[in-house]
Amino acid sequence: MTPIAAWANPSGPVDGDAYDRICRLVCDAVAQGCDAVFLDLHGAMVVADRTDDGEGTLLEKVRAIAPRVPIAVSLDLHANLTERMVRNCDVIAGYKTYPHVDQYEAGHLAGGILLRALEGKVKPVMAWGNRPLLAQTLRENTGERPMKDFVDAARAAEKHGLLAATAFGGFQQADIHDAGISVVTVADGDRAKAQAACEAILDVAWRQKEDFVYRGEPLEQAIARAKRMAEETGGPILLLDHADNCASGATQDTMYVLKEALRQGLTGIAVGPVRDPQAVERMIAAGVGARLTLKVGGKMDMPAIGEKGEPLELTGVVRAITDGEYTITGPQFQGMRCYMGRTAVLDTGAAEIVVIERNQEPWDRGVFTSVGIDPAARRFLLLKSRMYFRPVFLPIAKGMVFCDSIGVGSSEWTRFEYKKLRRPIYPLDEFAAAHR
Numbered sequence: 260m261t262p263i264a265a266w267a268n269p270s271g272p273v274d275g276d277a278y279d280r281i282c283r284l285v286c287d288a289v290a291q292g293c294d295a296v297f298l299d300l301h302g303a304m305v306v307a308d309r310t311d312d313g314e315g316t317l318l319e320k321v322r323a324i325a326p327r328v329p330i331a332v333s334l335d336l337h338a339n340l341t342e343r344m345v346r347n348c349d350v351i352a353g354y355k356t357y358p359h360v361d362q363y364e365a366g367h368l369a370g371g372i373l374l375r376a377l378e379g380k381v382k383p384v385m386a387w388g389n390r391p392l393l394a395q396t397l398r399e400n401t402g403e404r405p406m407k408d409f410v411d412a413a414r415a416a417e418k419h420g421l422l423a424a425t426a427f428g429g430f431q432q433a434d435i436h437d438a439g440i441s442v443v444t445v446a447d448g449d450r451a452k453a454q455a456a457c458e459a460i461l462d463v464a465w466r467q468k469e470d471f472v473y474r475g476e477p478l479e480q481a482i483a484r485a486k487r488m489a490e491e492t493g494g495p496i497l498l499l500d501h502a503d504n505c506a507s508g509a510t511q512d513t514m515y516v517l518k519e520a521l522r523q524g525l526t527g528i529a530v531g532p533v534r535d536p537q538a539v540e541r542m543i544a545a546g547v548g549a550r551l552t553l554k555v556g557g558k559m560d561m562p563a564i565g566e567k568g569e570p571l572e573l574t575g576v577v578r579a580i581t582d583g584e585y586t587i588t589g590p591q592f593q594g595m596r597c598y599m600g601r602t603a604v605l606d607t608g609a610a611e612i613v614v615i616e617r618n619q620e621p622w623d624r625g626v627f628t629s630v631g632i633d634p635a636a637r638r639f640l641l642l643k644s645r646m647y648f649r650p651v652f653l654p655i656a657k658g659m660v661f662c663d664s665i666g667v668g669s670s671e672w673t674r675f676e677y678k679k680l681r682r683p684i685y686p687l688d689e690f691a692a693a694h695r
């Protein structure tokens with residue numbers, strides 16, 4: 260049976276009461292008696308007033324109820340692995356892709372080992388470890404170095420006899436002791452083998468630690484570069500507002516990148532989506548075809564980085580109003596029905612801005628096509644995206660520029676004040692070349 264399936268965008272700590280309720284549903288189901296437990300978890304949950312280790316604490320509760328029942332867990336590549344998680348289950352396998360396109364394979368791997376363990380065919384034993392390395396998600400694309408090497412080392416370990424091996428990039432915005440890169444390995448009965456492989460995979464990442472750091476450029480320079488690229492190629496050029504990516508915890512309503520693009524005279528920009536329920540309300544009240552001046556975005560403050568929201572005043576025509584629903588046609592979550600909330604498009608002449616009521620990142624062309632915008636026909640696509648634009652928008656783009664801006668999903672470490680993170684940790688602290 261499945262006692263509960265729940266999902267949320269990354270954001271601040273999980274509400275303690277919600278966590279208790281979800282844990283209770285899982286624990287009650289286990290208490291009724293079962294042969295095995297499989298939990299599909301993320302791995303970087305922090306819970307307000309409860310625990311910095313949401314998954315480890317849940318697993319501890321489950322194990323206490325059914326100490327002899329085998330437990331398997333699948334995790335996201337951005338899990339912050341802890342000793343408590345590993346101690347309280349029997350099998351862990353995580354995603355090996357980012358953008359994540361192998362959720363099914365990770366679940367299949369963990370579940371397959373669990374089934375064979377139940378049949379007495381294997382005896383899974385785990386080892387885990389980490390390195391003091393805070394990798395930036397922009398450098399965790401598994402299609403290129405250094406993350407590709409890290410994940411490939413895990414794949415190679417599976418080819419050489421391990422039941423499972425996973426290389427985790429970690430979730431750096433969580434201010435907890437164990438944030439950062441880690442590895443877990445599962446061997447058949449041979450703990451020393453699991454441990455040796457785990458250390459070897461970790462060393463692959465540590466040797467390339469400098470390459471896990473994202474190095475950006477000033478916003479003004481990035482926009483100027485994008486402008487030249489569009490003049491040379493005709494576009495579309497992707498303007499990637501990665502710091503305001505809601506799937507990284509951001510508010511999805513900052514306007515700094517658009518403001519700079521308009522200041523430098525860029526035209527033919529499709530922007531999306533921006534979350535601003537108040538602006539949607541005003542545009543719906545005005546109706547399609549109406550011309551109006553309103554403040555867009557910047558409605559939410561960002562206390563985590565000490566910034567206030569800054570709306571952008573724009574004048575334009577309401578081009579479209581929809582219910583914000585579409586079905587994904589791209590490779591990620593294909594066929595899934597999506598709900599952006601009520602949606603309106605403001606056309607300022609230079610930019611068409613898709614404004615929505617609910618958080619949703621541009622993970623499919625449907626965020627534009629559902630409101631009548633053909634993204635392939637625009638000079639610039641300003642996307643509040645960090646990684647998921649790759650399989651969807653890169654194929655129609657003539658180039659991409661990462662536009663560093665203010666947002667909770669920022670890759671500038673200096674914006675964050677870490678209190679609980681273990682120190683020293685790279686790149687916040689320096690390490691001698693030989694240190695491990």
Ligand SMILES: [Zn+2]
Pocket residue numbers: 335336337359
């Ligand atoms: Zn992830």
